[in-house]
Amino acid sequence: MRRKSTGRTVTDSKPPAFSAPFNFTTTAILAGVFILGIGIGIAFSSTTTLTPSNVASREFIDTKAPNPEICVQYGASAMVMDARLFVTLNPFNVYVAQPSMRPGCVIRQNNWALLEQRKLVSSQQVNECKNRLNTFGFTGNLDSEKPDIRCIYQNEAAQNFFINQPGAVSQPQETDRF
Numbered sequence: 045m046r047r048k049s050t051g052r053t054v055t056d057s058k059p060p061a062f063s064a065p066f067n068f069t070t071t072a073i074l075a076g077v078f079i080l081g082i083g084i085g086i087a088f089s090s091t092t093t094l095t096p097s098n099v100a101s102r103e104f105i106d107t108k109a110p111n112p113e114i115c116v117q118y119g120a121s122a123m124v125m126d127a128r129l130f131v132t133l134n135p136f137n138v139y140v141a142q143p144s145m146r147p148g149c150v151i152r153q154n155n156w157a158l159l160e161q162r163k164l165v166s167s168q169q170v171n172e173c174k175n176r177l178n179t180f181g182f183t184g185n186l187d188s189e190k191p192d193i194r195c196i197y198q199n200e201a202a203q204n205f206f207i208n209q210p211g212a213v214s215q216p217q218e219t220d221r222f
Contacts, residue, residue: 109121110182125143126143127141159182
């Protein structure tokens with residue numbers, strides 16, 4: 045449309061309609077997808093099967109530990125792996141037998157009296173273990189069967205490579221020394 049105004053031609057132009065990058069419909073669809081994603085995530089995590097072939101949490105390990113109430117209160121539940129190594133010298137070779145995994149427990153040093161009171165370790169064993177700055181760990185139920193109790197060494201040089209990856213956020217250690 046042209047108008048004449050004082051000898052000049054002026055063109056009327058309407059500004060283009062403002063188009064928002066996210067209108068209400070797009071926002072509603074994205075919110076729905078977000079909520080659906082959360083729902084699917086919750087469904088997958090709540091249907092996780094906790095079987096011996098799928099150990100997915102510390103709680104599962106805590107419940108399978110021998111004497112779980114004692115273990116959690118006076119120490120920490122553990123996965124115990126027994127393996128045999130065979131070393132030949134001529135020729136030099138190392139062979140590893142199939143390891144066996146079973147639930148176990150590590151007792152804090154200040155709770156060793158629990159094992160002494162039940163007459164599961166002697167005062168001599170406690171002194172020997174204490175002199176080497178070690179602690180006790182066991183597999184098997186403390187009440188009904190003969191538990192396998194051993195003086196074990198805490199390897200402070202061991203690292204959790206699942207946590208200490210570049211860019212990963214480090215979890216605080218619950219306890220440094222047992």
